[in-house]
Amino acid sequence: MTQEELFKVLVAHCKEYGFIFPSSEIYDGLAAVYDYGQMGVQLKNNIKNYWWEAMTRLNENIVGIDSCVFMHPKTWVASGHVAAFNDPLIDNKDSKKRYRADVLIEDYLAKIEEKINKEVAKGRKRFGDAFDEAQFRATNPNVLREKAKYDEVHGRYLKAEEANDLAEYKQIIVDCGIVCPISGTSNWTDVRQFNLMFSTEMGASADASMKIYLRPETAQGIFVEYLNVQKTGRMKIPFGIAQIGKAFRNEIVARQFIFRMREFEQMEMEFFCKPGTEMEWFAKWKENRMKWHVNLGMGAENYRFHDHEKLAHYANAATDIEFNFPFGFKELEGIHSRTDFDLGNHQKLSGKKIQYFDPETGESYVPYCVETSIGVDRMCLAVLAHSYTVEKLENGEERVVMKIPAPLAPIKVAVMPLVKKDGLPEIAQKVVDTLKYDFSYQYDEKDSIGKRYRRQDAIGTPFCVTIDHETLSDGCVTLRDRDSMTQERVKIEELRDIIEKKVSLTNLLRNL
Numbered sequence: 411m412t413q414e415e416l417f418k419v420l421v422a423h424c425k426e427y428g429f430i431f432p433s434s435e436i437y438d439g440l441a442a443v444y445d446y447g448q449m450g451v452q453l454k455n456n457i458k459n460y461w462w463e464a465m466t467r468l469n470e471n472i473v474g475i476d477s478c479v480f481m482h483p484k485t486w487v488a489s490g491h492v493a494a495f496n497d498p499l500i501d502n503k504d505s506k507k508r509y510r511a512d513v514l515i516e517d518y519l520a521k522i523e524e525k526i527n528k529e530v531a532k533g534r535k536r537f538g539d540a541f542d543e544a545q546f547r548a549t550n551p552n553v554l555r556e557k558a559k560y561d562e563v564h565g566r567y568l569k570a571e572e573a574n575d576l577a578e579y580k581q582i583i584v585d586c587g588i589v590c591p592i593s594g595t596s597n598w599t600d601v602r603q604f605n606l607m608f609s610t611e612m613g614a615s616a617d618a619s620m621k622i623y624l625r626p627e628t629a630q631g632i633f634v635e636y637l638n639v640q641k642t643g644r645m646k647i648p649f650g651i652a653q654i655g656k657a658f659r660n661e662i663v664a665r666q667f668i669f670r671m672r673e674f675e676q677m678e679m680e681f682f683c684k685p686g687t688e689m690e691w692f693a694k695w696k697e698n699r700m701k702w703h704v705n706l707g708m709g710a711e712n713y714r715f716h717d718h719e720k721l722a723h724y725a726n727a728a729t730d731i732e733f734n735f736p737f738g739f740k741e742l743e744g745i746h747s748r749t750d751f752d753l754g755n756h757q758k759l760s761g762k763k764i765q766y767f768d769p770e771t772g773e774s775y776v777p778y779c780v781e782t783s784i785g786v787d788r789m790c791l792a793v794l795a796h797s798y799t800v801e802k803l804e805n806g807e808e809r810v811v812m813k814i815p816a817p818l819a820p821i822k823v824a825v826m827p828l829v830k831k832d833g834l835p836e837i838a839q840k841v842v843d844t845l846k847y848d849f850s851y852q853y854d855e856k857d858s859i860g861k862r863y864r865r866q867d868a869i870g871t872p873f874c875v876t877i878d879h880e881t882l883s884d885g886c887v888t889l890r891d892r893d894s895m896t897q898e899r900v901k902i903e904e905l906r907d908i909i910e911k912k913v914s915l916t917n918l919l920r921n922l
């Protein structure tokens with residue numbers, strides 16, 4: 411199965427087992443908007459808890475807030491979103507479909523890269539062990555021709571991006587013969603900027619109403635509450651403010667499932683520090699955030715930093731933590747050193763003094779800020795994609811198992827009486843009563859035990875507990891482990907501690 415096919419299977423699995431549904435599906439769905447089902451919401455909450463506790467409990471100098479989606483419209487002028495939160499758009503006049511011009515060019519470049527890689531793969535097959543890839547790439551005429559094409563278009567694209575030259579974007583699309591995938595024509599409009607913020611009206615009457623935006627990032631809620639939190643919390647620099655909440659972007663190229671959505675959730679932390687110390691904090695937060703990811707046990711090799719060469723005008727350092735998604739390494743989290751850009755601009759536009767008085771030095775200054783920002787949904791996708799596993803069993807059957815890190819699993823334990831009679835359901839109910847205060851659980855007495863195990867594997871339940879006839883005499887149950895499928899007999903009283911060891915969020919936090 412190709413990675414693309416595997417991704418489709420994952421999306422179908424997420425729907426079938428109650429993780430994620432296309433929103434408003436009975437009306438044929440709404441593009442790039444997804445609902446979380448009964449399993450998805452628990453996974454999402456567990457991810458949010460892990461982040462929230464790691465930020466606000468393990469760091470004495472970080473506190474959390476919950477600010478609103480609606481903010482005063484001047485917020486978005488100060489932050490630069492009104493002027494510059496744009497994508498370059500182009501329409502095909504025949505299909506009436508709209509595209510991001512930069513994405514059309516990037517897709518074209520990706521196709522050239524794919525051609526080169528196919529050529530290299532052919533060479534490897536032809537020459538076997540004697541194959542020298544570097545030499546092949548340097549001498550093969552087909553590779554050289556494609557590489558020259560790539561370099562020329564890529565060079566033009568980078569220059570156009572740097573200069574924000576919309577006419578050149580269009581010229582590249584025309585020169586490369588890029589056509590609309592729907593109409594197959596190159597009948598394009600000019601490229602123009604399109605602001606990604608959703609807007610709406612606030613107020614009862616048309617005259618008195620005010621145009622407001624749905625926040626495109628949660629960070630600005632933190633910046634505008636900086637003074638309140640610093641004063642009421644008697645916070646001393648350096649300190650951080652964390653927040654989890656919804657953000658909205660009118661993404662034009664919305665694809666790859668929950669990777670790029672129009673309504674999504676962010677977990678953002680703004681760390682305020684003394685100007686001049688920001689690089690030190692930037693390095694610390696890079697390390698800290700990578701540790702948080704790797705601690706989940708999804709393989710250190712699946713993460714990498716991608717340092718930005720081209721920095722946004724407000725940043726003096728930036729990096730992405732990329733994850734190895736089924737469609738390649740892509741941004742999972744962004745870490746930015748945002749200088750005093752946001753607080754400084756809010757100070758200017760609001761006319762309120764937003765400064766920190768340092769009691770030790772007697773100085774006042776606008777603090778600098780290092781931001782860590784991760785999408786909850788993107789994190790869900792990373793976990794789901796990594797966890798989806800198809801295994802061949804000894805009896806020739808296949809099992810689909812979601813190897814979700816146990817502390818994040820939606821359901822921690824399934825309790826199953828072997829049969830629906832002989833007093834076994836009653837004992838199972840007692841087992842539920844001993845476990846339900848500590849763990850999310852499912853009680854299942856339907857179908858064969860094998861089928862019930864498969865159902866739990868498919869949602870990633872780390873443990874299944876089976877009550878059988880022997881339980882009546884020895885007070886022991888069978889505890890089955892999701893990943894190894896090993897089964898052991900344990901006393902009912904021991905269950906809680908054994909399960910806790912593996913699924914505990916506290917233990918996960920302790921390892922940080």
Ligand code: GAP
Pocket residue numbers: 626627628629659661668669670671672674675676678741742743744781783784785786787788
């Ligand atoms: N405050 C900084 C900020 O918003 P960003 O790189 O635009 O920076 C941060 O977004 C993170 O939010 C990304 O790394 C990604 O995980 C998530 N994110 C951004 N746009 C998204 C979208 N359309 N759908 C899902 N997640 C998104």
